[in-house]
Amino acid sequence: MFDKENTMTTTITKNQKQISMFREFREENKEESFLKLISSEYKKIEALRVLDKIDWDFKDFTTQYLSHKFHSYPARFIPQIPLSFIKLFTKERDTFLDPMCGCGSALVEAFLNNRKSIGNDFNPLAALITKVKTTLIPSSKFEHLEKKMLRLKRYLDLDYRRVEERANNLPNRTVSKIFNKAVIGKLEAIREMILELRDEKHYKLYDFGRVALSSVIWSLVENGNGLDVDNAFIRKVQIMKKEILAMATVVSSPPAVKVICKDARKLEIENNSIDLIVTSPPYVNALDYYRAHMYNMLWLGMDFDFFRKHEIGGHSHFIINRFRLLSEYLGDMLRSMIEMNRVLKKSKICTIVVGNSSLEYELIESYKYFSSFAGDIGFKCLKTIFRNIDKTRKYTSADIGQIDDEYIVVLEKVSDSKINAEDDDFIAQEVNKQMEAFKEQIRRNPGTSIRGRRPTKERLLRNVDKISEALETIKKDTKIKE
Ligand SMILES: C[S@@+](CC[C@H](N)C(=O)[O-])C[C@H]1O[C@@H](n2cnc3c(N)ncnc32)[C@H](O)[C@@H]1O
Structure with missing residues (x-):
């Protein structure tokens, strides 16, 4: 007898199989065409155009392969981000740097693609993971x-x-x-x-x-x-x-890898020695890495308290006035960017990947500050790329859950910075400019990052007073703590 129900089931299963095979085929193709696109040889101007052709969301791409599987790390790179820049803007045996390398995602990509690399991170656990992920053992x-x-x-x-x-x-x-x-x-x-x-x-x-x-x-x-x-x-x-x-x-003949556990604001790297920088700094008021890794460091005999004192973007202090965190963060990032300029060769690319964060109901668009600093310290901002973060994946963490998107700021070194990263007066002056503008912006349009219940207008406007207070202590807050 003709079994209609059974036949239908078979047909659906067949179709489903075909769909899933088609999907697999399509996904494979997406990754393959991405690799093909970034693997050709380009002049710099062409490579910059290729950046516009990449789908930076990298949805459903394979990201957990080889030593990327070793250790979880909050807010780490999707490997395809540094990979794109490494392939497009360096050649084999060039030297790559990530001055805040975290668990070394970018260095693994440099290593796999036969580029020499330097990874720097003041978190001793980050430095250890990076070293192990780029060290072959027979x-x-x-x-x-x-x-x-x-x-x-x-x-x-x-x-x-x-x-x-x-x-x-x-x-x-x-x-x-x-x-x-x-x-x-x-x-x-x-x-x-x-x-x-x-x-x-x-x-x-x-x-x-x-x-x-x-x-x-x-x-x-x-x-x-x-x-x-x-x-x-x-x-x-x-x-x-x-x-x-x-x-x-x-990797048949491993390229040299150097891992340094030092402060990104005072890099121990020679002037004009680097061919490409790709980095993602911490976000202001988002996550304390020392806290995230406290137990790991304790068991490994590392000093998490020392790292806590020098961590950029941490929020374990300035509890009464959180806007002082912003002054401190901007000062730290400006110093780090001056250091990036110092070590990078002229006309080479420096890419900074960062998300927005939130402070007392206000949106902090860090990428805008970085682009604005660029011109004063020998960089030219070539482009800013927006990307969605896939929050269902492991690259973010519950603590920085407010971050939905990311910006990739692409800078070119046009000259040596005339300013030194230790120039406290310049740092304070630049941060002052940004904080004044921020205050004005909030006065005009308060509450740019409200999630949940809306606070009163009075509460929002109190932020203006707090920023005025924070402006008074900029000189002190932007100094590097010894
Ligand atoms: C967003 S994470 C980088 C993640 C990295 N891109 C990855 O794929 O693993 C930011 C890093 O900045 C590091 N950091 C914070 N303060 C620092 C400082 N003063 N000097 C150097 N690195 C610092 C943190 O330890 C953290 O690993």
Whole structure:
């Protein structure tokens, strides 16, 4: 008998299959045509035109491959952003720089494409992750670590003397509760095993193990209790090993990579030595990296308090008047941009990727400030590209959830900056100009970033007084804290 229902089901399934195959085909093509577009050789003027042809949202693109899989990091790059600039504006063996490199997404792309690179970040965890993601380790070297991991189970049965000490040292926060005694015991055992690698002078494996441990701690902080810590660590090492070995097949002769853990406002890099900069600085009042990584740093023996003092864009201070954060941020970013100009070769490209943020109901359009600084410090703003952020993906974090879009500011170095990054008077003067303009803008149109209940007009206008107050302390707020 003719089974109508069954036939229909088959037809639908077939169609669905075809649709999904077509989708796959289409997506593949999207990525392929993007790669083809950026891989041809262009003169600079043509490369700038190619930027207009790229769909910067990179929706559904594969972004988690090779060492990009090693460690989560808040507000990291979609690899295709730095990749586009690296391919279009440098040639093999040129030197690339990301002065606030975070977990090194841009450096991985430079590495895979045979460009020398320098990554700088004042967060010691960021510097460690970047180094490990761009360091190849031969397969034979892993045997030592694997043998140790086999013995790990035995370690775990030991009664850990240091559990009490570690438990007492945890910061006094709710999240500390996830580190119960059993978890602490396991993490301590793994940490001791990793420390042995350092004592045995297996430095690459030591760093590799620390990143794997840090990634497990991140999962604990993000997902709470219940993680099978030792097995999660072993699994992580296996995944990382597989990816680093795969990378060795892509990069036959690894280009030089230098990772520096210093302040972007005082780069320890030679003048006029860099062929391309692509970076994404922190956003003002959005996320404290020191807070996000506090537990990781604690376990890895890093000083998160030192980084807290020098972090750009942090918001753990100026609680009474948040607009002072903006003065401080603008001063810090201006100094960093002067440093970018100093190290970049003339006529080369410097790209800064940043999102808008929000401060006391007001929209902070950082990209406009950066473009406005550019002309005074030897840069020319060539274009600003807008892109939507896919908030369903892991590249943003819950803490910076207000950010929906991003701007890619493309600058060209036209001359050496006449201003030095240590010129406190110039910095204060420029920030003063911007803050005065901001105050005027708010006086005319208050409440440019209101989410949820609308505050009263009086409340919004009180911001004008607060900015006036912040203007009084600019000189002090823009000075680098020692
Ligand atoms: C938006 S994240 C960069 C993410 C990076 N693009 C990636 O793909 O991982 C901004 C970085 O600026 C770093 N940073 C903050 N203050 C700094 C400073 N004074 N000097 C250098 N880096 C700093 C933070 O540690 C953070 O890693």
